[in-house]
Amino acid sequence: MNKTKYRLGIILFIVVYFxxxxxxxFINGIGAGMVDYMIHSIINVAMYIVFILAFGLKKSLRFNLKSLGEGIVVGGAFTLWTVFNIxxxxxxxxxxxGTPLMETKGIIIFVIAITIGAGMGEEFLTRxxxxxxxxSAIGNTKAGIxxxxxxxxxxxxxxxLGNLSGxxxxxxxxxxxxxAIGIGFLFNAVYVRCGNIWACSILHAAFDLSVMVYFCIYRNEGLEGVGSLVAEWLGYDALILKGVAITVGFFAVGLFLIRDSKLQKCIERYENEALEN
Structure with missing residues (x-):
């Protein structure tokens, strides 16, 4: 019955999401600015939380300092990459x-918007x-996870792909x-290991801000030129190959993090949580 519930939940969520x-x-237009992006993100996060709570997964929202620290340590390579970028x-x-071209008020709004939109919004959605x-719909097996x-x-x-606009x-x-597919897989591996979505949220927001601090805050370019930001960040040559290399690397790291000796403990945790629900 639980599996059927979550299968129907996936369908319902997809419909509600779109x-x-x-x-x-329709209300605000596409790319209406950071304030609208922040408001949209808050609404989306609220919707994700409603779904999580409605389907008995409230433990996935728990905040625990021990598992938070474990997630940041487990995501070691990504954590170090983020710190280096910052x-x-x-x-x-x-x-x-010298000083950022973006005004102070804009910086505050920008940081809050990215933290909620990317850090919380995208993590609450995907994880x-x-x-x-x-x-939950497939089952707590290695293949299912x-x-x-x-x-x-x-x-x-x-x-x-939404960044293709303009x-x-x-x-x-x-x-x-x-x-991003590779980064998403790594975040999933970190989440499986630590069970703390806030660790992924912090890593995600910190990484995005670490890349954007120069291009968006110091140069005040905004998010409209995401394509040029990515090109300059990766270097203009062999962009696709570099993207593939990052994904392959993070898939390898992710699979290592959930190797059998570690995954079994995670499966046991999921089973215990299912019994409690």
Whole structure:
């Protein structure tokens, strides 16, 4: 019965998600600015939380310092990459511009919007709803968990196709779609290991901000030129190959994180939570 409930839940969520997306775009227009993006993100996060709670997965929202720290440690390679980006781009911004071209109020709104939109919104969507619903619909087996990791990763990558709007050269966006699939898979592996969605949310928001701090805050370019941001970040040559390389690398790391000796403990945790529900 539980599996059927979550299968129906997936269908219902997909319908509600697309209807709400269309309505929000109709009300405010596409790409209406960071304030509208923040408001949309808050509405979306609220919707994801409603689904998570309605289907008895409230434990997936729990905040625990121990598992939070475990998630950041388990995501070690990604954590180090993020820390490197933060220091590199802040130092570069200071050297080239001294102070950010974006005004202080804009910086605050930007940071809050990205934290809610990417950190919470995309994580609650892909991990909180999609991963948990798919895993519960298939079953807590190795095959079920890996399947539940792959599908949200693909959805996370394809979600970035929205950045094609107003983009003169689609190649950087295609590269972003590809490497986002790998990043999504790694986040799923971290989530399976630590069971703390807030760890993934923090890593996600910190990474996005680490890349954007120079391009969006110091140079004040905004998010309209995501394609050029990705191209400059990766380097302009062989963008697709670089995207593939990142994805292959993160898939390898993700599979290592959920190797059999570690995955069994995770399966036992999921089974115990299912019994409690």
């Amino acid at each position: 209807v709400s997306t269309i309505l929000l775009q 220091f590199y781009y802040i130092i570069r911004g200071i050297k080239e511009y 909180g709803v999609l991963f948990n619903f798919i895993r 890996i399947t539940a990791m792959i599908i949200p990763s693909m959805a996370f990558g394809l979600k970035h 983009c003169s050269d689609p190649t950087p966006v295609y590269a972003q779609v590809i490497y």
